[in-house]
Amino acid sequence: MGWKRITALLLAALAGCGLTGCGGRMDPDEAQESIQVIAMDTAMVLTAYGEKSTRAVYDAEEEVRRLDALLSRTSGDSEISMLNDAGGEMVTVGEEVCGLIQTAGEFTEATGGTFDITIAPVVSAWGFTTDSYQVPDQETLRTLLEHVGMEHVHLSGGSARLDPGTMIDLGGIAKGYTADRVAEIFQEHGVPRGKVELGGNILVIGDKPDGTAWRVGVQDPKRPDEADGLVCVLDLTDAFAVTSGSYQRYFEQDGKRYHHIIDPATGCPADSGLTSVTVMADSTLGNGTMCDALSTALFVMGEDKALDFWRSGVYDFQLVLVTEDDRVVVTEGLKDDFAELEESGYTYEYVS
Amino acid sequence: MTLRSWRKVGTPMNTSPKLRPGLWDALVVLVVAALAVSCGWTVWDGQDRGTELTAVVSVDGAETERLPLKEAAGTERTIHAGGYTLRLRLTETEIWVESADCPTQDCVHTGHISRGGQSIVCLPARVIIQLEGGERVDTGVDAVIG
Amino acid sequence: MKLTTKQLTLCGILTTLALALSVAENQIPLSLAIPIPGIKLGLANIVTVFALYVLGPAQAVLILLARCLLGAVFAGNMNALLFSLMGGFAAMGVMILLSRLRGLSVYGVSIGGAAAHNCGQIAAAVLSLGNTAPLYYLPILLGVSLLTGALTGLMAACLFRALAHTDLMKG
Incomplete structure (x- = not known):
């Protein structure tokens, strides 16, 4: 009879489904989109997985470009430039810039002034913003340092005012803040996993498609030109990480090397015995900005003070410090996600 | 009521459907198979070339040139972007x-x-030259910071 | 259009069947071969073929629409709606045309429909992802559609034979 045949067929079809099926369900994470963006003086790579990956990365790109224009110190019509050029007058700034200046001020206070957005005129005097490097004389530095300090920045409502001679540069947190914003955009698009490389800043979301952690290498300060010149590898999931190093931008004059991380206390390149500082934290929104600010601040502090600051527990983060005498100092919380590299020639120390 | 009356509601069916496959069905199979093969040719041919080492030049985020190294070997290219000029050499x-x-x-x-x-x-000129295809570099890491 | 109780009942049953089939085919890990989320084999086309012949295009379209909408609600995934709509209606259009050709059996109609179904899905993937990468899988899917089309054709033929003596099939 016909019905028997149908039943037989249906059973056969079900069996067929069963044989090929059961193996697994459709993985929506396999769609992937990756783009490169040049912004904020660096080459960025935005990678997202998931169904809305394409929309997520292009929305993120738009946001990156918006923030680049908003926070840039070098483009004349950004809010920051207007504030710097106001000559002591009150300037109306957006909520976002106000918030960032305030956040920067909090980090200045927390780090004892080792992170300071008002160091801008000093950095310019060394030529790091214009690529025409020079060593400023002590007199120049002394005059400039009088205008450094968050007490010269006044916020009230939607406006801001800088004392004459004071200038700010949000470059120390711009990329970190951008990482925070990209993380938020990816979250809105339900991106299950992704990787965002913003120069020395990285954000990883979720794990890799194969279920393992993202392997993030920390550049060896002694071999900055070698792509595989690393001091260690971090296994990261859902995390921000930022590296600040003296090798990233520097110039040499009369046989002496001058790098771009200026100590706000002296107005000179920080001479702290460190060659790079990597700050890592979980992907809680806001941590991107925090990692960025702290990586600069802790570089200026030097090993001992940086570790004291870590132990104080004011902020929740982990550290990798690379010292001039070829040691790599790693904080306890990273131990399980940290891979030493034998051939690097460094000795590794774990601190708690 | 009979089914005959409700067929008038929709477009009426031709006749009772043919249930045994015939020559015309074979033709449909052939057409679909031919479509699959020709699609495969056009789509995968390009992809195959993509596995050869190709330099992709982009200016300000937009792709401007694709240079398969095999074809462009021995040549020089000049890129004008952002007010700067870059001279490329290829082997x-x-x-x-x-x-x-x-x-x-x-x-x-x-x-x-x-x-x-x-x-x-090149940051000032906002140019990225990226190699695609070929053997990928395996550095053992997914990203490098610093 | 006005539907009688009997027609409505039949439409309901067929929609349920189509839904069950599309849930069943979710279990097939097609993503292993074709990593595009939302792509389906199109086994629910059996119902479309059957409805097309027995009820005519208008009601077949109704059933298809109900299947796509309810399927998306059950899956809780509106992205899948685009895939099933574009795949389903591409298949429907081609099958309506092919079913008018007297020389073709249900097999030919089903295979044509399956091929159109997969083309529609790839188009949906291209639309929703915003790039042309899914085209890479079109040749594979067209090949697969020969198999799924033959299978749906076979199932439909069996159905027609089995129901030949009921009043459903009386022309």
Whole structure:
């Protein structure tokens, strides 16, 4: 009879489904989109997985470009430039810039002034913003340092005012803040996993498609030109990480090397015995900005003070410090996600 | 009521459907198979070429040129972007920026790149030259910070 | 259009069947071969073929629409709606045309429909992802559609034979 045949067929079809099926369900994470963006003086790579990956990365790109224009110190019509050029007058700034200046001020206070957005005129005097490097004389530095300090920045409502001679540069947190914003955009698009490389800043979301952690290498300060010149590898999931190093931008004059991380206390390149500082934290929104600010601040502090600051527990983060005498100092919380590299020639120390 | 009356509601069915496959069905199979094969040719042919080492040049985020190294070997290219000029040299296995008038010269210092996934970036000119296809570099890490 | 109780009942049953089939085919890990989320084999086309012949295009379209909407609600995934709508209606259009050709059996109609179904899905993937990468899988899917089309044709033929003596099939 016909019905028997149908039943037989249906059973056969079900069996067929069963044989090929059961193996697994459709993985929506396999769609992937990756783009490169040049912004904020660096080459960025935005990678997202998931169904809305394409929309997520292009929305993120738009946001990156918006923030680049908003926070840039070098483009004349950004809010920051207007504030710097106001000559002591009150300037109306957006909520976002106000918030960032305030956040920067909090980090200045927390780090004892080792992170300071008002160091801008000093950095310019060394030529790091214009690529025409020079060593400023002590007199120049002394005059400039009088205008450094968050007490010269006044916020009230939607406006801001800088004392004459004071200038700010949000470059120390711009990329970190951008990482925070990209993380938020990816979250809105339900991106299950992704990787965002913003120069020395990285954000990883979720794990890799194969279920393992993202392997993030920390550049060896002694071999900055070698792509595989690393001091260690971090296994990261859902995390921000930022590296600040003296090798990233520097110039040499009369046989002496001058790098771009200026100590706000002296107005000179920080001479702290460190060659790079990597700050890592979980992907809680806001941590991107925090990692960025702290990586600069802790570089200026030097090993001992940086570790004291870590132990104080004011902020929740982990550290990798690379010292001039070829040691790599790693904080306890990273131990399980940290891979030493034998051939690097460094000795590794774990601190708690 | 009978089914005959409700067929009038929709467009009426021709007749009772043929249930045994015939020659015309074979024709449909042939057409679909031919479509699959021709699609395969056009789509995968391009993809196959993509596995050969190709330099992709993009300016300000937009792709401007694709240079398969095999075809472009021995040639020189000039890229004008952002007010700067970059001179590229290509061989069958490598590409590099021979000279540029940008202030940083990072693109020149990057040197020769020869494997998929590697790239040369010139920030002032907003140019990215990336190698696609070929053997990928395996550095053992997914990203490098610093 | 006005539907009688009997027609409505039949439409309901067929929609349920189609839904069950599309849930069943979710279990097939097609993503292993074709990593595009939302792509389906199109086994629910059996119902479309059957409805097309027995009820005519208008009601077949109704059933298809109900299947796509309810399927998306059950899956809780509106992205899948685009895939099933574009795949389903491409298949429907081609099958309506092919079913008018007297020389073709249900097999030919089903295979044509399956091929159109997969083309529609790839188009949906291209639309929703915003790039042309899914085209890479079109040749594979067209090949697969020969198999799924033959299978749906076979199932439909069996159905027609089995129901030949009921009043459903009386022309």
